[in-house]
Amino acid sequence: MKKLAPISILVTVALLGITSYFALVVAPTEATMGDVQRIFYYHVSSGWVGMLCFFVNFVASILYLWKRSPASDALAAASAEVGVVFTGVLLLLGMLWARPVWGIWWTWDARLTTTLVLWLIYVSYLVLRRFSAGGQTQVLAAAFAVFGFVDVPIVYMSIRWFRTQHPAPVIGGGENSGMAPGIAHVFLFTLVVFTLLGAWFIWLRYKLATEEQALESAHTQAALKGVA
Amino acid sequence: MTSVMFLKVAYVVAWVVYIGYLARILVRMKTVAAERAELERTSAKNAAASQSNP
Numbered sequence: 662m663k664k665l666a667p668i669s670i671l672v673t674v675a676l677l678g679i680t681s682y683f684a685l686v687v688a689p690t691e692a693t694m695g696d697v698q699r700i701f702y703y704h705v706s707s708g709w710v711g712m713l714c715f716f717v718n719f720v721a722s723i724l725y726l727w728k729r730s731p732a733s734d735a736l737a738a739a740s741a742e743v744g745v746v747f748t749g750v751l752l753l754l755g756m757l758w759a760r761p762v763w764g765i766w767w768t769w770d771a772r773l774t775t776t777l778v779l780w781l782i783y784v785s786y787l788v789l790r791r792f793s794a795g796g797q798t799q800v801l802a803a804a805f806a807v808f809g810f811v812d813v814p815i816v817y818m819s820i821r822w823f824r825t826q827h828p829a830p831v832i833g834g835g836e837n838s839g840m841a842p843g844i845a846h847v848f849l850f851t852l853v854v855f856t857l858l859g860a861w862f863i864w865l866r867y868k869l870a871t872e873e874q875a876l877e878s879a880h881t882q883a884a885l886k887g888v889a
Numbered sequence: 890m891t892s893v894m895f896l897k898v899a900y901v902v903a904w905v906v907y908i909g910y911l912a913r914i915l916v917r918m919k920t921v922a923a924e925r926a927e928l929e930r931t932s933a934k935n936a937a938a939s940q941s942n943p
Contacts, residue, residue: 666915673911677904685900697892700899707903746910750903757899761892858907865914872921879925883932 669865676858680706680851688847700758702851708751708776709852710859714744715783715813717863722806725799734799735870736863737806738790741783743862748780763826771819772827779816782809 684702691698721737724730755773756766767773786809790802820827831838840848 665918669911669915670908673907677907681900681904685896695892697896699896703900703903746906750906753902753906754899757895757902761890761895862910862914865911865918869914869918869921872918872925876921876925876928879928883928886932886935 665865669861672861673858676854676861680854683847683850689841689843691841691844694762697758697761700754702848703855704751704754704758705848706851706855707747707754710855711744711748711751712813712817713856714740714747714859714863715779715810718744718783718786718806719810719813722803725803726807731874732871734803735867735874737803738787738870739863739866741786741790741806742866743859745780745783745787746862747859748776748783752776752780768826770825770827771823772816772825775812775816775819779809779812782812785809 680702684699688699688702690696717740718737721733721740725733725737755776759768760766786802786805789805790798793801819825820830829838831840839845
């Protein structure tokens with residue numbers, strides 16, 4: 662623990678620092694929106710990691726329902742919490758980008774609304790885990806997570822299915838989609854580094870979840886010894 | 890507020906949230922470790938007491 666704290670801070674600051682440098686200094690200025698378009702690098706990368714975390718949560722929840730392994734439950738809890746943090750940043754940065762570009766902070770279009778619903782689903786998941794009493798919390802949470810994941814593909818497809826205020830997809834969006842090479846290179850780099858940052862946070866949170874499980878089990882054993 | 894200000898605020902917000910979340914995880918880890926050590930100390934003390942008073 663003594664070594665983990667400074668290493669964690671160093672890794673996180675290094676990953677954020679390198680992405681900020683590339684996004685704010687190395688990336689070319691976009692012709693239409695100007696410098697404010699640089700929010701894109703953190704906005705989309707945070708969204709990508711958030712969705713990835715919810716996918717990990719989905720797989721871990723299925724594994725928990727199947728095997729009832731505490732490790733799967735710890736991974737599900739860790740990935741959901743990290744996903745909520747990254748999706749929260751996605752929403753905040755989206756609003757900070759929308760205000761100067763659209764003139765509004767928020768609009769109830771399909772992409773924004775489904776993303777907010779997704780964030781609320783996983784906040785509810787964490788509230789369920791935190792406050793549910795009785796021995797069925799993990800099973801309830803896992804079942805909730807499997808159904809909650811249904812919103813992830815809906816968020817992804819929303820800008821393909823509906824006409825939205827949110828821009829059309831820049832990747833895999835047909836003939837008129839795509840990015841300038843300078844922007845694309847920085848974007849891909851940021852995406853990879855943010856994926857590492859997300860994995861790093863999941864690992865730390867998973868470690869915490871397993872330590873919490875061990876503490877809970879130690880408490881139970883101590884209580885049983887006391888009774889005996 | 891100019892558009893560059895929005896850009897700066899966005900990056901500051903992202904940094905604050907990510908570093909804040911990391912700090913929260915580390916504080917919770919420290920609390921759990923301290924609680925575990927305390928529990929082990931109490932259990933050892935109780936075991937020693939029950940051995941001396943059968």
